[in-house]
Amino acid sequence: MKRFIAFALAGILVIGVQSPIRASAVQQQKDEMLQIQPIVSVEEIQKQGEELVLPTRLSEEKNNGQMNKQNQLSIAITKLLAEHFGKTDKVQGGGAASYIIGPSASGDFFYTPASTAFVDHGHVGLYYSSNTIVESIFPTGVRSISANVRLVEKGAVVKSVSTTSAVKRNAANWAYSQIGQPYSLNFMNNRNTGHMGAKNCSKLIWSAYLLFGGLDLDVNKGFGVYPRDVRDAKQTTFIRQI
Structure with missing residues (x-):
């Protein structure tokens, strides 16, 4: 490996x-x-x-x-x-995911530790409504799931984006409109790919807030926007931890 x-x-x-x-x-x-x-x-x-x-x-x-x-x-x-x-391992929130993330406000997001094989890449999902999460997972792509059944790993956090309620609502609506789009494997250079079409979990949230709030939720502005980059972005505030 x-x-x-x-x-x-x-x-x-x-x-x-x-x-x-x-x-x-x-x-x-x-x-x-x-x-x-x-x-x-x-x-x-x-x-x-x-x-x-x-x-x-x-x-x-x-x-x-x-x-x-x-x-x-x-x-x-x-x-x-x-x-x-993919031959032997689950992607996005496998392993010890046994805690329900629960509801939060529209436009908030969660981060959970998640590993594929020994790669700890993490995973993020956006709250479309208090009880509905929209996220992109491999290999399904962008989907919605109830916050009352979404399992995360210990150490997961819920965070809010420091912006207006209108921006949060618009970002959440756009992310929800992306349901059905395929998963993108190009996470290493996803800052430089288009906002429409295939995307991974962090690109979904990053694009939503960049397009509808002018917010760059990427802590280090590298080639790839990773889940931890979104989690640690300066425009976010802590709500709770699992």
Whole structure:
């Protein structure tokens, strides 16, 4: 498992050197991945990067001719990870999820620890109404679920966004309108993809508040908006913890 993850991450370095992608951009993506997968050392990635290359399918990733090289690289690596993890592991809130998150106000969101294999990526969902949550999960995509049955792991938190009730309502309405959209595996570069269409859990909330409140709920403004980035955004306030 550890070697596979290092292999995929090493591909960022190998392909990055051979393409026009800026070295600093490759380094930043590598650093962000290491934050959610700390068991893989920088030294191991660099060492294996000299020995391994990604399969030729990387060059075959397409999106109607519109996807740039950075997005091709990001989605190819995440597909490799998802294909591997999907064989034996649940994505989004698996493991010890045994606590009901419960209701909260429209526009609030929850964050729960969540892991795929040994990758602790976390998960977020937005309250459409006090008892209805809208979220994007793998492989289903954007869906709604009752807050009275949504299970989370110990340590989950509910937070509010510091903005007007109108912005919260509009953001929640837009997120709800996205139900049925597919899940996006391109979490590594999702700040640079469109707001419509496929999206992961953090992109759903980030897009909703950026579009309808001008709020950038991304604590570090990196290439990818991860669940913890939304949780820790400065425009959010703590409500309760499980």
